[in-house]
Amino acid sequence: MRLLPKLILLLLTLACAVPSARAVVDDAYSTALEAAIETVKKGFKLRQEYWKGTVTSGTQKIVKHQVFKGSDVWFWLGTSSESDLKLEIEAFDAKGNKITLEKKSGKGWAAVHLKPEKTGSCVITFKITGKDKEEIPWALVYCWK
C-alpha cells in the first residue's frame, strides 16, 4: 500500500507535465506566427499546417519540403522566447546548394527567405542552442506567394 501515494504523485506529475509540454510547443508556434505576420501583411499566404517538436540544444534538425519554381517562400522558426537561445537556419536545394536569399531573426525566432529556381524538394536545416543538453521546443511555419 505504500506504493499508492507514490503512484498518485507520479500520475499527478504526468498529468501536469503533458499539458505543460504541449504549452511550450504552442508557445513556439505562437512565436513563429507572430514573427511571420510581417510577411502575411505583404501578401504572403500562411500555411495552417506546420512542423513542430523538440530539439536537443546544439544539434541540428532537417526538414524537407516541396517547393515550386518561381514561388517566394519564407520559413519561420519559433521557440519559447523566455530563454536566451541562439537560433540558426539555412535553406538548400535538392542538390545541396545553399539557396538562402535572406535571413531575419529576433528573440525566440529566426527566418529564412528563398525563391526556388527549380521545382523539387528543398531542405531547411536549423539548430537551436541553449543550455547543455536542453530539450528545446520548436515550431516551423511557412508563408508563400
Added chain:
Amino acid sequence: MRLSFVFASAAFACAALFSALPSRAADDKEKVVPDKGAGELDLTQFPGQVVEEVIVPVPSEVFSALDRLGNPDWKAQVKHGDRPAFTDRTDVALLLGATVADGFIAVQAEDKKTVENVGRDVLALATALGVREDVLKHCQAIDDAANGAKWDTVRTELDATQATVKAKMDSLRDGALAECVSVGGWLRGTEVITSVIGKAFSKDRAELLYQPDLADYFNDALEEMLTKSKNPAKLKSIADGLARLREIMQSGDENLTLDSVNEMHRISTELMKSITTKG
C-alpha cells in the same frame, strides 16, 4: 526510410555543417556538399536528425506558380459532381481531400456556386468522419467568404479545414487516415495541373509537376495502410498509380515531355475516378 532520402539528408546535414552561419545572399551561392562523385555522400558526417513529418503543399501553391507562366482557363477545370455515400473511413478521407482540392480549383476559377457546394460536401464528409464540430466554423467561413468573393479567405479556410481534420485524426491516433486526406487532395490537384499543362505545354510548366518525393511519401503511406484496410484492393491500385507517377516524374531528369504529362493525366484521372465513385 528510403536510402535515397538518407543520402539526401546526409547531403544537407553536411552542407549545413560546412556552411558559414552568417547570412549570405543568394548570388553568393556555394556548393557546400562534399560530393564524392556520382552523388555519393559521406554518411559518417551526418550530424542532423530528419523531421519525418511531411507537409503537403496546398493545390494553390502550384496553381499560383502556373498562373505566373500564363493564364490557364481554370473555369474549364471546375468539376464537382455528387459525392457517393461511403461508409469506409479510408474512402471518406480520400474523398474529403479531393473535395477540398475541388474547392481550391473553384477559388482559382472564382466560381461561387461550386465553392458553396464544396463547403456543404466537406461538412457532410467531416460528419461521416466524426469531426463535424471541428470543421463547422471553417465551412461557415467558406460560405460567407465565397458570398463576398473574398477568395483569399476561402483559400485560408480550405487550408484550415484540411489542417483541422488532419490534426483531429492525429489526435485520435489515426494519422494514416490523415494521410489519405492529403493523397486525395494531391491526386485531384495533379489531375487538374496535368490537364492545364497538357493543353498548353511548355518545359517550364511541366517542371512544376516534378514532385517525386511527395509521390514516394504517399506511396509509402498507403503501402503501410494496406494490411489494416477494409478495401486493400483500392488502396493498392492507388499506391501502384502513385509509384507509376513517381517513375514518370523521374524518367526525364526533371524534364517532363508532353507525352509524360499526358500519361500522368491519364493515371491521375483514373485514380480520381476510383476515389470519387463507388465500385
